[in-house]
Amino acid sequence: LLEKEESLFHREREMSTEALQLPGADTPAMPAPPAPPPAESEAMDALLDNWLDHTEGKSKWGGRGKGGRGVARRYQCMSVACRDVLVETLSLAYAGKELLSNATLRLVQGRRYALLGKNGAGKSTLLQRAASGMLPGFPPHLRVAVVAQEDRREIPQNDSILGWLVSSTSASTRERLEGEQEELESALDLLPADDPSAAVLSERLGDIDTHLESLTDGAARQAAEKMLLGLGFSAAKMAAIPPPALSGGWRMRVTIASALMSSPDVLFLDEPTNHLDLHGVLWLEALLAGGGGGGIVVVVSHDEEFLKGVATDVIVMQ
Template sequence: MTVIAIRSLTIRFGGRTLLENADLMLDAGRKIGLVGRNGAGKSTMLRAITGDLQPDGGEIRLAARAKMGVVAQEAPGGETTLLDSVLEADTERHALLQALEDPAQAHRVAEIHERLIDIRADSAPSRAATILSGLGFDAEAQARPLSAFSGGWRMRVALARALFPEPDLLLLDEPTNHLDLEATMWLEGWLARFPGAAIVVSHDRGLLDRAVDGIAHLDQQKVTFYPGNYENFVRVRTERAAQQESQRVKIAAQRAHMQAFVDRFRAKATKARQAQSRLKALAKLPVIDAVVEDAASHFSFPEPEELPPPILAIEKADAGYGGPPILKGIDLRLDQEDRVALLGANGNGKSTLAKLVAGRLAPQRGTVKRSSKLRVGFFAQHQSEDLDHSGTPLSHMQAALPQATIQQCRAQLARFGLNAERAETRIERCSGGEKARLLLALCTRDAPQLLILDEPTNHLDIDAREALVRALADYKGAVLLISHDPHLVELVADRLWLVADGKVTSFDGDMDEYRALLAERARAGGGGGGSGADRAPTDRAARAQARAQLAPLRARLKEVEKLIERHTLEGKLIEKKLSDPETYASRKAQDIAWATTRQAFLARQIAALEQEWLEISEQLDAA
């Protein structure tokens, strides 16, 4: 059964056409990811589906009696408890229970009870509690009023309210933005089991790889559907683009060859017939457009001054906010080449540790030693709320760099994709992604040796996230990362620190092992974000020993992967230069010879590294 059918949908917004004659069909039980660049119109399309926006053309037809679930744009508030707020989201159950209290409905009591049984009303509290638990709320939190929680936590309640009624069609717009890694992983599992249909707008590759079975790509004002997950979408789209470009080049060569014959022999009587024949064939050749790709996002961090190790060391420190310490006995050090990601559920102290490292929080006990020349860049997503909405990215950068010229301020903004036009756009008109770019530009303006990133990708599209990964790979400083995006953690971090039970400890496994650890806790009844204290000590020790033995191999595997990526990128750049006629006109012969030699060297290196990768992978699989 088709749950929703979208035909010839046209939407214009702000004088710009976002969708034109777009089509999309979704059957019951199917989950699709709606992807596209920031500003392509994904959220606008969802608003049209919910009826909050009137399209300029086409139709959106929802199946008869189909229920739709949507995450509210505003976080719920008031004195209602979390559990009651979620229960009220099932409007039919809520109305039936109220009817039971109404004397005027006494004649319908039997009918109401029968309907309550049909909709499993008796199990509703336990189902609601399970959803809230998965999103990070324990039993005590579920009994507290909404007003006791911050906006981010209340947005989790909004998500729970959308999930609880089990609608026929679920619309989710960036559902992981307010979730930690543990809750994100729980949501992936919940969506995979959800029996209804879902349209998920997300830039979270992990979610799109594990929780959907199709990708709808919004590009060039059209929607193109690709079966499978996001990884399959990237592969198929790349192959199609390559085939299209290859066919375009082939047809162009045929066209040029025929046209040359016609131009040469059109005037000769003996060749006139052949020339006319080729003219007819020329007219029948298909016109294949060149593959149109938006300019790729590019980020670039300023290069910091190199400092002797360690740049920071913390010894026997406790951290908190005046009361009992949140973290105790912290012992760690950071060198300039370190890339560390913090694991642990929200509320365990990750942000507290980040503030201690940044120098924004003094230790309650112990010592924090920093290099005298250490500069720290701190990115926190909530800082976007402190931006002056009447200002522009350029005015913010000028205020942050009062001694810099306007050209220097523009150059720093351009490092993160804020061109001349975007630099002078008022903050109130900037997208979430543009604000995130501005915050990245501001926190790196003085070339810090340590970069602390607290959820840096919440409002970045997938292309911008990949640009951030590439920039961090080239960055010459240390990185401390807090992120709910496993894909980002896997690509950026070389080390993992687990923040739980008031302690900071090294986690010797990788993200797959951490995912397995969380799944094991959930099966044991510990929930998605438990501390893990209930695990058997002997089991924990055995696993830790096994991880320690494999740690060097895993570290080398990641190093090999990064080298392959780096060499491949350099090889593509050289290939692009060598294929450009301008290269031969403007460069010296020895430069071209060096590029050719370098290209061959990189190819040999990549082949050797790929062989090493296969050998290490086989060893790990056999372990």
């Protein structure tokens, strides 16, 4: 059955590969790297503190004494007009273990990435840090949605699955768009009228206005119904009040639907097929391959055929 579906969804596609490598990682049998020296750990902590101050508006990232223009060049995707991700000199550690050192992470709008690596390489840690704003240099203006392995949404007893999905995602999407709208308007006020960036920001403002006007209850409900049906929910199950008791697998499907409905700039999926049946896997594959996952999609999965059907690029952590 899988072989028949492969031809239906055109699984065979060209896949480009980029490597995200640690210096000195020459062989697969290389032992786990030692914990960073105290001085290096302190430098990483100071970098993170500086980044958090920047995102809270307390300091300027890459200002005087922090690398100046050199840092500004490295973090060139901080403009709200930029929808790509470029983080250079990326370092990552977990529980005293160095996972990445002086690496580069580049994610391009419209691409879908398979993030590969051995267990313990730091794939989930990388996604979680980026999604939570704890990865220095990751553009803070980008809307990130993440579906983690342990993420299980609970539906209020006084609402249906469909009603909760419509109300929660519509509210979060409107809040995100209005926040971006305010940022863009403030940025435009600071630009000369003949600045080339002004036209880009104005175009994005027009897109936001159009999107806000389309956020009607009817359109949101129709999109949510289509999403839930694709994930295997029956019409009765999604509309029942109180909602039926859901297993961990069905709650994971609700989490996936919520992430997809939020129209993120960057979508992180950590083992999304673990609790899906064949129908759900093929539906999600077709949706993501058709651009339904947002601007940038990064997927961690042990399902090789799913990755072949979804990914346009590969990132290898080693």
